[in-house]
Amino acid sequence: MNPRDRILEVGCGPGVAISLVAEKLDGGRITAIDRSTTAIERAARRNDAHVSTGTVVLRNTDLAKFRCDQASFDKAFAVNVNVFWVRDATAEIRVLWEALRPGGILHVVYGGAVSVHDRDKSRRVADTAARALVSAGFDVDVTNGNPMCVTGVRQKSA
Template sequence: MPAVPRRLTWTVDLLGVQPGHRVLEIGCGRGVAAALECDRLADGTYLGIDRSAKAVAAARERNAAQVDAGRAVFAVQALEDAVLAPDGTLDTVFAVNVNHFWTHDPAGELDRIKAALRPEGRVFLAYEPPPGGRLDTLAPRLGAVLEAAGFAVAATHDPDAGLLCVAGKSVGRAGRTS
């Protein structure tokens, strides 16, 4: 198998997922990050969604043991159509190189994510810009989008690797506390 891209290992390390967490990955692709996440979950669960049926099929195959164990589920869904967790029980939502959050107005999707998160749940938007891409303009843009949706925001950079993650913590909503 090819080496795992640095953007995925770096992002998964930032998430700080605990064994019992419920995790959603938006744009799960072929399930590479899912394999890293599921290794950290004992009695937690992972849901990966992607628009591509081909990618989801590859993710299911790559993570067959986790799917068979009931720890991972993969679905062909766009974020705007996805069934998330309306009961506010997700601990972490993350997306790597999902441009929708900065190329469109994601207010509706972020509202849905916030409703799906438990109190103090977190969303992580990680990017490795293409050559010539600028992290210094992307970070404030993503931060403003998350703040407008009611998240407390922090940004993390890895300038040596050209990586950015903007994280938001859900604040000010009722829901699950454990």
């Protein structure tokens, strides 16, 4: 991670990852979104110091409704955000495509596999997310493990 990166976190929950990322930024910014008002309130309390400096920006919105300037972010990530594998996520992936700069990186992470059944589910999740990103024009790499990560690189055009 470059300390000047502009980063988007999708589904930030109570803001744990925000804290970890914000501490490594120097001139960069992390924008975190969550559709839950409660999650955004908790993330704001946890990251009050970073919010006050402008290093952290919080938005209470659903990913499909998130709006920003085109190519606003260098990187984006989502941890255990099920929209990528429980239904058609075309609208959400289009938002991410437009939000990332060409060459920008998206990480979709799914973790918690402890049994054979969980590992099978992780592979299905990875396959579903990877297919969706490929169909949107991302170059995709899958790391099957615990956690599983689908990494997409935004190309210049879809």
